[in-house]
Amino acid sequence: MPSFKHNGFDYSHYAQLPEDKLLKYVDRADWAFKLAFDELGIDINKYYIDFHSTIEALKRTDQRKLHYLMYHNSMEMNELKRIAVFSYWVLRFKPINRIVGGPPDINEKVVLSWIFSSIKKFRKETSIPHRVLSPRVRKDLLYALTYRDISYDYMTILVESLAE
Amino acid sequence: MDNKDEGVGMNLLIMTEKQKREEIQKANARTVDGHMGNDPLYNEEEKSYLDFIIEGYELKQHESEAE
Numbered sequence: 511m512p513s514f515k516h517n518g519f520d521y522s523h524y525a526q527l528p529e530d531k532l533l534k535y536v537d538r539a540d541w542a543f544k545l546a547f548d549e550l551g552i553d554i555n556k557y558y559i560d561f562h563s564t565i566e567a568l569k570r571t572d573q574r575k576l577h578y579l580m581y582h583n584s585m586e587m588n589e590l591k592r593i594a595v596f597s598y599w600v601l602r603f604k605p606i607n608r609i610v611g612g613p614p615d616i617n618e619k620v621v622l623s624w625i626f627s628s629i630k631k632f633r634k635e636t637s638i639p640h641r642v643l644s645p646r647v648r649k650d651l652l653y654a655l656t657y658r659d660i661s662y663d664y665m666t667i668l669v670e671s672l673a674e
Numbered sequence: 675m676d677n678k679d680e681g682v683g684m685n686l687l688i689m690t691e692k693q694k695r696e697e698i699q700k701a702n703a704r705t706v707d708g709h710m711g712n713d714p715l716y717n718e719e720e721k722s723y724l725d726f727i728i729e730g731y732e733l734k735q736h737e738s739e740a741e
Binding site: 526529532533534535536538539540541542543545546548549554555557558559560561562564565571589592593596605624626627628629630631632634 | 684687691699701725728733
């Protein structure tokens with residue numbers, strides 16, 4: 511990674527998230543997991559959410575922030591891009607594990623729920639009228655997240671296209 | 675469920691804040707490709723993208739309560 515200056519600070523490599531900030535992110539992720547399970551009507555107590563896979567996904571999402579600043583003319587990633595990158599890493603690390611029973615595609619279901627939730631928030635902020643996707647499209651999206659090979663660039667395009 | 679095994683088998687849902695902090699310290703200590711400290715990129719107060727997801731759920735909840 512070449513040297514790069516931002517706000518007077520010199521970056522020659524990724525600067526790790528400070529402990530307090532990462533802890534704050536972990537607590538928010540914990541809450542986001544619980545809200546998704548609530549919405550899906552699935553009992554979260556039947557699942558095990560791996561702590562280390564979660565912090566790995568959070569850290570990698572954060573690394574992308576510096577990548578954008580360096581390679582995209584100091585551009586800040588918007589919320590939807592960050593959510594897309596976080597979703598990508600959650601799908602790679604699959605932190606949610608079944609203890610007993612439950613759907614095998616639970617990681618994909620939770621990610622899809624987060625995407626729809628963030629789109630709702632985005633549309634509210636940008637005054638774009640909200641529309642509900644048909645069950646067929648939702649099913650196709652779940653299938654794509656489960657079985658297709660999706661890069662994070664593709665995930666970013668997918669989330670932003672769904673939101674507009 | 676055993677949450678005592680070091681480094682493996684850590685269930686986020688049942689961990690205490692102390693356990694989370696200790697695990698983060700261990701994970702950060704293992705990483706050698708970064709530095710921590712008073713880095714403006716990470717200290718600037720920003721709303722987390724996770725808050726954005728959470729607020730979407732809250733919006734949905736308010737709407738269903740209003741209906």
